[in-house]
Amino acid sequence: MKNRKENSPMEIYIHIPFCIRKCDYCDFLSGPSGPEEQADYVQALLREIQAVEEGEGRSVSSIFIGGGTPSVLDERLLGDILREIRNRFKMEEDAEITIEVNPGTANIGKLQAYREMGINRLSIGLQSPEDRELKILGRIHNYGQFLETYQEARTVGFDNINIDLMSAIPDQTYEGWVKNLRTVAELEPEHISAYSLIVEEGTPFAARKLNLPDEDTEYNMYEATAQILKEYGFEQYEISNYARKGRECRHNVGYWTRQDYLGFGLGASSLYGKERFANTADMKKYLKNSKNPEKIREKEPSLTREDEMAEFMFLGLRMTKGISKADFQRCFGCTIESVYGEVLEKYESMELLLEKDGRIFLSREGIHVSNSIMAEFLL
Ligand code: SF4
Numbered sequence: 001m002k003n004r005k006e007n008s009p010m011e012i013y014i015h016i017p018f019c020i021r022k023c024d025y026c027d028f029l030s031g032p033s034g035p036e037e038q039a040d041y042v043q044a045l046l047r048e049i050q051a052v053e054e055g056e057g058r059s060v061s062s063i064f065i066g067g068g069t070p071s072v073l074d075e076r077l078l079g080d081i082l083r084e085i086r087n088r089f090k091m092e093e094d095a096e097i098t099i100e101v102n103p104g105t106a107n108i109g110k111l112q113a114y115r116e117m118g119i120n121r122l123s124i125g126l127q128s129p130e131d132r133e134l135k136i137l138g139r140i141h142n143y144g145q146f147l148e149t150y151q152e153a154r155t156v157g158f159d160n161i162n163i164d165l166m167s168a169i170p171d172q173t174y175e176g177w178v179k180n181l182r183t184v185a186e187l188e189p190e191h192i193s194a195y196s197l198i199v200e201e202g203t204p205f206a207a208r209k210l211n212l213p214d215e216d217t218e219y220n221m222y223e224a225t226a227q228i229l230k231e232y233g234f235e236q237y238e239i240s241n242y243a244r245k246g247r248e249c250r251h252n253v254g255y256w257t258r259q260d261y262l263g264f265g266l267g268a269s270s271l272y273g274k275e276r277f278a279n280t281a282d283m284k285k286y287l288k289n290s291k292n293p294e295k296i297r298e299k300e301p302s303l304t305r306e307d308e309m310a311e312f313m314f315l316g317l318r319m320t321k322g323i324s325k326a327d328f329q330r331c332f333g334c335t336i337e338s339v340y341g342e343v344l345e346k347y348e349s350m351e352l353l354l355e356k357d358g359r360i361f362l363s364r365e366g367i368h369v370s371n372s373i374m375a376e377f378l379l
Helices: 035-051 075-088 109-114 130-139 143-154 172-187 215-231 251-257 283-289 306-316 325-332 336-349 364-368 370-375
Strands: 012-015 061-066 090-101 121-127 160-168 191-194 235-238 241-243 260-264 270-274 275-279 295-301 354-358 359-362
Touching: 012 075, 012 251, 035 075, 035 283, 061 075, 061 215, 061 251, 075 090, 075 109, 090 251, 090 260, 090 364, 109 143, 121 130, 121 143, 143 160, 143 275, 160 172, 160 215, 172 191, 172 215, 191 215, 215 364, 251 306, 260 275, 275 306, 306 325, 306 336, 325 336, 336 364, 359 364, 364 370
Parallel strands: 012 061, 012 260, 061 090, 090 121, 121 160, 160 191
Antiparallel strands: 191 241, 235 241, 260 270, 270 275, 275 295, 354 359
């Protein structure tokens, strides 16, 4: 496969589709499983990693082990996966290696094993420090269990930890959200991801009558998030992500800047050069055919130059620093104005897009209507 980005590093995503129990709002590709199913899945994953052709000679700058709840896996299985990745690919020495962990699924022994296998970043799914809200969400853990996991992670030496938080939970007030933010910020993690609840079709939440915060409250919650986290030393660097200086998630920044990535596992998606493809979401098909990646991939048509330009814009604009006009010109051989002049003019005149030092980015108001702005970059 020809790839003009082949001299730059790439990233790897590994999907672990297992959870102890399904949360009531979740539509991710995940579900409960037993030890046998997990072991069979990891074997299939190893076969896929051994068989892929892409990535030959490329260095790997980050691995993200996501799910589901990757921490439900026996640590030895996880060790097998990382060993295979290292056999097959050239890892950068300081590569960022993240695993998603849910409280109640990782004890100190497991966390220690993660450190020993080179995992250097944890992303802990807390969602709320209020037990009442955790119950509403259908989470398996309480805040006490989270605190235990968090403190054990620090004890074994993790110095790069993200905490996931959710706003606009049913019955949540503005004051409740602010209290949650302060409680978590005071723990001094390196990174906080703060997403608002989206009620997805087909989930138990969609079938329930929920008392959700109104639009104005949601707006105020979002604005308060950036202001309060700033007080604690976090800078917002993406629509939903806040980090201490230098602790931005490198893997996600790679995604928003269209670095190549290969996804392994059920339903995992990839970007490689001009190709975007995703693995099947059918477990039986995956287990049977993973040694033959072509058989498990669902391909999209190759990206055209216009598709790449649109992706450059709507992924790059997710970041608060926005996109560089010079980078656009370097990538596509033409000025950004010659392609998007009209759209840029429209939104700059409305002060929803701003321009400074050769970069274009969303204003605070622009962030609130980002979906409609991004849609206009599709060619
Ligand atoms: S732990 Fe995460 S992936 Fe698993 S069911 Fe809950 S929200 Fe979904």
